[in-house]
Amino acid sequence: MDIEKIRKETPGLAHGIHLMACGSALAPLPVVDAVMAYLDLEAKVGGYEAHAHEATMLDETYSSVARLIGAKPREIAILENATAAWCQAFYALPLQAGDRILTCQAEYAANYVAFLQRQKRDGIEIDIVPSDETGALDITALESMITEKTALIAITWVPTNGGLVNPAAAVGAIAKKHGVPYLLDACQAVGQMPVDVEALNCDFLSATGRKFLRGPRGIGFLYIKEKWLETLEPVMLDHFGAPWVSRDQYALRADARRFENWENSYALRAGLKVACDYALAIGLEAIEARVTELSDYARARISALKGGQVHDIGAKQCAIVSFTIEGLDPRPTVALLRQQGIAIGASNPESTRLDAEERKLPVLLRMAPHYYNNKAEIDTALAALEALSQD
Ligand SMILES: Cc1ncc(COP(=O)(O)O)c(C=O)c1O
CATH class of the missing domain: 3.40.640.10 (Type I PLP-dependent aspartate aminotransferase-like (Major domain))
Known part of the structure; x- marks a missing residue:
């Protein structure tokens, strides 16, 4: 996968950090x-x-x-x-x-x-x-x-x-x-x-x-x-x-x-x-390998944050990372990050009510890196979240 070419062909990357492929991804040129x-x-x-x-x-x-x-x-x-x-x-x-x-x-x-x-x-x-x-x-x-x-x-x-x-x-x-x-x-x-x-x-x-x-x-x-x-x-x-x-x-x-x-x-x-x-x-196998690497990286980084908790389940996991950080209310957090040019999302319990009730899930933060993202972007988003949680 030629990441440099892919990133050049993704105009949205010049305008901020976008980690919301599960909502609506950045389209290529x-x-x-x-x-x-x-x-x-x-x-x-x-x-x-x-x-x-x-x-x-x-x-x-x-x-x-x-x-x-x-x-x-x-x-x-x-x-x-x-x-x-x-x-x-x-x-x-x-x-x-x-x-x-x-x-x-x-x-x-x-x-x-x-x-x-x-x-x-x-x-x-x-x-x-x-x-x-x-x-x-x-x-x-x-x-x-x-x-x-x-x-x-x-x-x-x-x-x-x-x-x-x-x-x-x-x-x-x-x-x-x-x-x-x-x-x-x-x-x-x-x-x-x-x-x-x-x-x-x-x-x-x-x-x-x-x-x-x-x-x-x-x-x-x-x-x-x-x-x-x-x-x-x-x-x-x-x-x-x-x-x-x-x-x-x-x-x-x-x-x-x-x-x-x-x-x-x-x-x-x-x-x-x-x-x-x-x-x-690009190839779907290559895409899957890359998004798995990036999302596993994000999960490991979130788990290491003070108050960070990953909520993903299942033996096999994909590119949607759901999490909470102690002290951060997901909805306003998403809005504050957007002001900094960082797009992540939040997921309401009503969107998957059976699972949310079973696991007693609150509103979750949601981050979905795609293959055009990189670890530095994930680091920047997590640093912004960490700073907010310490405010
Ligand atoms: C699992 C799942 N199914 C269906 C949909 C609905 O897709 P659309 O908004 O294109 O109708 C979504 C949208 O978020 C989804 O996450």
Whole structure:
């Protein structure tokens, strides 16, 4: 990995220290250029005309996303964010009263709210798989909880609130063995580690552009395993997802784009394509190695601070570092650091309520170094935190 070149290609680094890849990472220049160039073309020739001109490039976005996760282009739908993608899959599933969903302690708030809505509306039941002694989803417990009523396994691979990496592929092996559909929230995983839908054995996978993938905001994608395209009908359709083929009939598109609708931000799609290609060119194994090194370094440094406590759990940990420092209230601390040009974040218990209640977590500080960061930036951020804690 040519860090010097990568840092040169990351304009945001000139404006401060950014350790928030889990919120919205710094985009590389080629991504920014692709979005701007597309908007510029739209301004010059008009939106429809720009689309016609760039149709081939825009179509290649599907191939780039597919390559990133080991899927086929026809299995990809591009949506406005990870939540919209996840919801398209979840709400399309014909769950009925008495059907049960298996989920994990670290499930993301948006997903859990959707579970609750279908519990209220459709009478489904929610089963929460306990965590093992390391804090990750307990695979043995998961398998023992599957019954003939289990209609879906839906888990978060990497939660929003810390470094945990749930055993997503082991979950997929069990889902496959028992023939239970598997919906994986990969929002915080894509872009920081290799993702292969075949190895994961997932039926659906959702992700976003702006986090570790370094794409633009306002765009995400959904993977739908090919076999579901024979049966699964979106809850909401338009004449793009399902052309109006005769007065009384529509025909679903044969590919995953049946989950999209007609109008889109093509500039963001151009940026998403470049973000996927950029990550692939660097290599996801190399990216994972680098972010692991940086986040392990941050964890060790935080643990050595007076009053510093790392809250990450799980045998395998990734680039999201969650922590507290005695005497520092996370929300105002984030604001004070931002005034010094240092971006870190805070995570509210409500974003992962089950886990937060189980572990009695307060609001946490959250820092997520990406491969473009370095140890000196982590040192500067921690020195600023240390100074605040001594004020
Ligand atoms: C684990 C997880 N899933 C889903 C999402 C939602 O992503 P988006 O904001 O793109 O809908 C987030 C966002 O923080 C997340 O952390």
